[in-house]
Amino acid sequence: xxxxxxxxGPRRVNLALQGGGAHGxxxxxxxxxxxxxxxxxxxAISGTSAGALNGAALKAGLIAGGRGAAKKxxxxxxxxxxxxxxxxxxxxxxxxxxxxxxxxxxxxAVLPVSPQSLTAALYSxxxxxxxxxxxxxxxxxxxxxxxxxxxxxxxxxxxxxNVRTGKIKVFAGTAITPEALMxxxxxxxxxxxxxIGGEAYWDGGYAGNPALFPLYEPDLPEDVLxxxxxxxxxxxxxxxxxxxxxxxxxxxxxASLLSELRAINFVRRLIAExxxxxxxxxxxxxxxxxxxxxxxxxxxxxxxxxxxxxxERLKQAGRAAAERFLxxxxxxxxQEPSVSLPDLLSNG
Numbered sequence: 032x033x034x035x036x037x038x039x040g041p042r043r044v045n046l047a048l049q050g051g052g053a054h055g056x057x058x059x060x061x062x063x064x065x066x067x068x069x070x071x072x073x074x075a076i077s078g079t080s081a082g083a084l085n086g087a088a089l090k091a092g093l094i095a096g097g098r099g100a101a102k103k104x105x106x107x108x109x110x111x112x113x114x115x116x117x118x119x120x121x122x123x124x125x126x127x128x129x130x131x132x133x134x135x136x137x138x139x140a141v142l143p144v145s146p147q148s149l150t151a152a153l154y155s156x157x158x159x160x161x162x163x164x165x166x167x168x169x170x171x172x173x174x175x176x177x178x179x180x181x182x183x184x185x186x187x188x189x190x191x192x193n194v195r196t197g198k199i200k201v202f203a204g205t206a207i208t209p210e211a212l213m214x215x216x217x218x219x220x221x222x223x224x225x226x227i228g229g230e231a232y233w234d235g236g237y238a239g240n241p242a243l244f245p246l247y248e249p250d251l252p253e254d255v256l257x258x259x260x261x262x263x264x265x266x267x268x269x270x271x272x273x274x275x276x277x278x279x280x281x282x283x284x285x286a287s288l289l290s291e292l293r294a295i296n297f298v299r300r301l302i303a304e305x306x307x308x309x310x311x312x313x314x315x316x317x318x319x320x321x322x323x324x325x326x327x328x329x330x331x332x333x334x335x336x337x338x339x340x341x342x343e344r345l346k347q348a349g350r351a352a353a354e355r356f357l358x359x360x361x362x363x364x365x366q367e368p369s370v371s372l373p374d375l376l377s378n379g
Contacts, residue, residue, distance in 0.1 A: 041071065042068075042254075042361075042364040042365050043072045043074045043254070044254045044255070044256050044318075044365075045073075045074055045251055045255045046062075046075070046076045046086070047078075047082075047241045047243055047256065047257045048078040048086055049080075049081075049082050049236075049257070049258060049288070050079040050080020050082045050083070050215070050216065050241070051080070051081055051260040051334060052080070052334030052337075053081070053112065053335065053337030053341065053342065054081070054329065054333070054334055055081025055084065055260060056109050056342040056345035057322065057325075057326075057345040058082060058260060059109050059342075059345070060345065060347060060349020060353070061258050061320050061349040062101075063102055063105060063346065063353075064350040064354055065353055067098070068357065071361075071364070074185055074186070075186040075187070075188070075245070075248075076089065076187050076188065077190070077241045077246055078187075078241055079215055079234070079235035079241040079242070080235055080240075082240075083189040083216065083235065084108060084112075084170075084171070084215075085105065085108070086187055087179045087187065087189070088101075088104045088105050089101050089104070090179055090184055090185055091179050092105065092178075094181045095175065107173070108170065108174075109342050110339075111173065113337050113339040115167065115170065116336070116337075156220075156221060156222055163223055165213055165223070165225075167216060168213060171213055172209050174209075179207055180205045182204075186251070187203065188201050189201070189202045189207050189211050190202075190240075190241060190242045191217070191238075192232060192233045192234060192237040192238040193232060193238075194224050194232060195230065197238070198238060199235065199242060200230075201242055210225055213225050214227060214232035215234065215235045216234060217232060217233050217234050218233075218234050219233045219234065221335060236284040237284070240261065240284040240287055240288055241257075242287075243255060243288070249313075253315055254318060254365060255315055255318070256319070256320065257317065257320070257370075258320050258321070259320070259323075260321070261281045261285050262327055263285055263375075265278060266327060273332065274330075274331055276331070289376065292372055293376055295317060296373065298312050298314070299314060316364075317369075318356070318364065318368065318369045318370060319369070319370050320349075320356045321352065322349075322351075322352045325345075356369075
């Protein structure tokens with residue numbers, strides 16, 4: 032079968048890269064480590080939001096010059112993201128950001144509600160009209176789209192959410208434009224919707240974070256490695272308005288992924304019980320790299336306000352998580368799943 036690993040052959044895997052704002056630097060670290068595995072072949076990438084940016088940078092680098100070039104291309108991407116500052120500030124407000132942060136922190140100490148949640152309730156990115164600029168646009172346009180859209184290398188899929196229909200839109204091939212990447216990362220409370228072909232798009236996380244179904248093509252391997260940056264479980268019940276809203280978003284962003292994992296589990300059970308002929312549907316083997324402990328420690332505001340120090344911390348955490356996965360479960364790629372879907376999907 033396509034996903035089977037022949038002795039001495041490469042381990043072929045599809046990557047499913049979640050979105051989560053600046054926390055996507057964790058995935059930067061994961062990819063940085065995976066690129067050092069010479070026998071690990073990335074066959075396809077499905078990414079949403081920050082996962083889409085990571086996927087585009089990864090592919091552009093691989094096409095331009097192989098694994099080393101891909102590592103450098105990812106480094107460049109995240110160094111540029113770190114230079115953007117707070118995503119909520121249009122460029123000409125950036126010099127005032129330290130003062131804004133000071134007053135936000137001061138207000139948080141005395142107000143019974145979160146100033147960030149008040150801002151979200153009262154602020155619309157459309158308030159700036161034509162003065163509004165997407166802070167990610169220079170970062171996105173710096174990518175070499177001839178390489179991002181190339182037929183060679185891993186197949187790339189980028190997801191966004193159609194504002195009017197609520198349905199997922201998957202961009203592939205030459206349809207992956209700068210606008211498609213900005214649409215995939217368009218947090219609606221922060222960015223204006225991105226118009227493509229007469230339709231408006233928001234962050235892909237609402238409809239697929241990330242979408243797994245594009246990875247079910249017959250010529251792609253059965254193994255899907257999910258890089259998760261939105262914790263499925265949080266030990267602490269959120270109490271502040273900002274933390275409550277953040278948890279609502281995490282649950283929403285994980286809902287589509289859990290739904291697809293339930294479908295995979297159902298098909299695997301039918302195949303195992305002999306109720307479905309092998310080869311009729313994809314017998315997907317799921318793997319996952321995550322660090323829910325770290326993500327539980329980070330505040331919600333860090334998703335939209337990356338600092339070089341935070342991004343470097345996340346990168347190193349991603350490298351460490353990938354190292355743990357490779358040591359314990361890496362050899363399972365091409366052989367068996369390393370995630371127990373029944374346990375992951377158990378009720379409650």
